[in-house]
Each structure stands twice: as structure tokens, then as C-alpha cells.
Amino acid sequence: MPFHPTREQIELPMVLDCLSDPIRLAIVYQLAQQERVSSELCCGDFSGLGGKSNLAYHFAKLRECGLMQTRVAGTNRFMRLRREDLDARFPGVLDAVIKSAAKDADRLQLLSECEMVDADRK
Amino acid sequence: MPFHPTREQIELPMVLDCLSDPIRLAIVYQLAQQERVSSELCCGDFSGLGGKSNLAYHFAKLRECGLMQTRVAGTNRFMRLRREDLDARFPGVLDAVIKSAAKDADRLQLLSECEMVDADRK
DNA sequence: CCAATAGTTCAATAAACGTTGAACATAAGG
DNA sequence: CCTTATGTTCAACGTTTATTGAACTATTGG
Numbered sequence: 001m002p003f004h005p006t007r008e009q010i011e012l013p014m015v016l017d018c019l020s021d022p023i024r025l026a027i028v029y030q031l032a033q034q035e036r037v038s039s040e041l042c043c044g045d046f047s048g049l050g051g052k053s054n055l056a057y058h059f060a061k062l063r064e065c066g067l068m069q070t071r072v073a074g075t076n077r078f079m080r081l082r083r084e085d086l087d088a089r090f091p092g093v094l095d096a097v098i099k100s101a102a103k104d105a106d107r108l109q110l111l112s113e114c115e116m117v118d119a120d121r122k
Numbered sequence: 123m124p125f126h127p128t129r130e131q132i133e134l135p136m137v138l139d140c141l142s143d144p145i146r147l148a149i150v151y152q153l154a155q156q157e158r159v160s161s162e163l164c165c166g167d168f169s170g171l172g173g174k175s176n177l178a179y180h181f182a183k184l185r186e187c188g189l190m191q192t193r194v195a196g197t198n199r200f201m202r203l204r205r206e207d208l209d210a211r212f213p214g215v216l217d218a219v220i221k222s223a224a225k226d227a228d229r230l231q232l233l234s235e236c237e238m239v240d241a242d243r244k
Numbered sequence: 245c246c247a248a249t250a251g252t253t254c255a256a257t258a259a260a261c262g263t264t265g266a267a268c269a270t271a272a273g274g
Numbered sequence: 275c276c277t278t279a280t281g282t283t284c285a286a287c288g289t290t291t292a293t294t295g296a297a298c299t300a301t302t303g304g
Contacts, residue, residue: 017142075271075280090222096214197250197301
């Protein structure tokens with residue numbers, strides 16, 4: 001059971017620093033897209049963004065700064081955004097960042113490989 | 123005449139990275155407060171936040187990422203937030219971050235020394 | 245012209261960061 | 275039980291970062 005900060009422990013500079021890395025921004029973006037559906041993704045769903053050990057490093061940062069939560073289930077770890085906590089703590093920040101990221105999706109290479117293929121198809 | 127990126131050259135990760143440093147966040151916060159009044163501040167107005175050479179380093183970062191603009195006038199350099207460009211490029215981001223910073227002002231040590239003194243007085 | 249003021253630039257240092265591959269842990273399926 | 279799949283941890287590395295003080299530039303005011 002990995003470390004998660006409480007809502008009150010979440011700090012703005014850490015959150016912004018986490019979001020400032022392109023890979024982590026892409027992870028958060030992908031989690032935000034998933035919010036409309038199941039709201040959870042597991043590590044493997046992000047394989048388009050880098051190698052496993054590098055992703056594990058970024059997952060840990062995202063967890064420790066309070067941006068996401070990890071639930072262990074079998075050999076999988078399911079993740080979701082801590083939207084309620086973030087909206088309570090820093091109202092509007094997450095939304096504005098994700099919307100801006102969406103606007104720059106191509107520039108930021110925000111889509112995972114499989115999504116890119118889907119986008120090409122249509 | 124120092125380098126300033128064009129509006130289109132401003133990138134989200136760089137902006138977030140700039141805002142993730144406590145000193146730079148304090149500079150931006152102070153510039154945002156000043157927007158209501160003269161909208162410009164010069165380097166010396168931030169002396170509460172650190173030494174001159176360290177501030178010059180942070181000023182350069184803020185300029186190069188597009189967060190602020192520097193106008194040279196005599197021996198002074200006047201700075202202001204590039205609010206129009208930022209709002210056009212990343213709507214809501216700057217506002218949400220500044221509001222969140224204001225909420226955490228004490229935790230973030232956002233006030234310069236003289237402002238702290240003023241706050242103590244009242 | 246000289247001194248003081250405002251701010252930048254440079255070199256040096258220590259710490260933090262992102263990336264890699266190999267080793268490890270754990271649970272699921274045959 | 276053994277293998278496979280999922281994901282983390284560790285050590286190593288090169289890079290970037292923030293911070294310092296000293297040297298420097300340029301402008302203002304006497």
C-alpha cells in the first residue's frame with residue numbers, strides 16, 4: 001500500500017511541478033479522459049508513453065504529490081485522478097490545465113500510440 | 123533587449139514548471155497583485171524574495187517561458203505579467219493558480235518581508 | 245568626471261531530476 | 275508447481291537546477 005498524501009498535505013508547487021513534465025501531463029490527461037468512462041486505468045494502459053520502469057517512476061511522483069490514487073488489485077494497480085481533493089484544494093487548476101493540454105494535444109504528443117492509430121483511421 | 127517568446131511559442135509545460143518554483147510563484151503572485159494598480163514592478167521590489175543575482179536568474183526563466191515581460195527604462199527594468207497572451211493561450215490557468223496561491227499564501231510564504239510587516243501590524 | 249545605483253553575467257557547487265536495464269516481488273493461469 | 279504477466283525497486287548515468295559571491299555593465303545624479 002503505497003504512500004498517498006492527505007488532501008491537506010497536497011501542495012501547489014508540487015502539483016504544478018508534476019504537471020510540468022510532458023510524460024506526467026500525458027498520464028494525467030489520459031486519466032482525465034477516462035474519468036467519463038470507468039475512471040480507472042492500470043499501468044499497462046500507458047505503455048505508449050515510455051518503458052515500464054520509467055513509468056513507475058512517474059506514477060510514484062504523481063501519487064506522492066497527490067494527483068492520483070493507486071488501488072492494488074491482483075497483479076494490477078488501478079489508478080485514478082484525485083479530482084475531488086484537487087478541486088477542493090485548488091479549484092479550477094486541474095480543469096484549466098487539462099483543457100489547455102487538450103488544445104495543444106498535437107504539440108504535446110499527448111495521445112498514446114493506439115489512440116494515435118485510431119485518430120489516423122478516422 | 124532580452125528574449126521574449128511570441129504568444130504562440132509559449133508552452134504549457136514550461137509555464138507550469140516556472141510556476142512550480144516557490145520563489146517564481148511568489149514573483150508571479152506579487153505581479154498579479156500589482157495588476158490592479160500600476161501593473162509594473164521593478165527588480166528591487168522583490169528584494170524580500172532573495173538575493174539580486176538569484177532573482178535575476180528567476181526573472182530570466184519567467185521571461186523565457188513567456189510568463190512576464192521586461193521593459194528597460196534607464197537603470198530599471200520594469201516587469202509585468204503577460205496576462206493577455208497567457209489567457210489566450212491557456213484560458214483560466216493563470217487565474218486558477220494565482221487564486222490557489224492566494225488561498226495558501228501563508229503556507230507558501232508568498233508575501234515579501236515588508237508586506238509581512240504590514241500584515242503583522244494590523 | 246566620479247560615485248552610487250540597478251541589474252546582469254559568470255563560474256562554481258551541491259542537490260534533484262529523468263532515463264535506462266537488470267533484478268526483484270507478487271499474483272494468475274495452465 | 276512452474277511459467278507468464280504486471281509492476282516495483284535499485285544502482286548507475288548524465289543532465290538540469292537553484293543558489294552563491296564576485297566581477298561586470300550601464301545609467302543616473304552630484
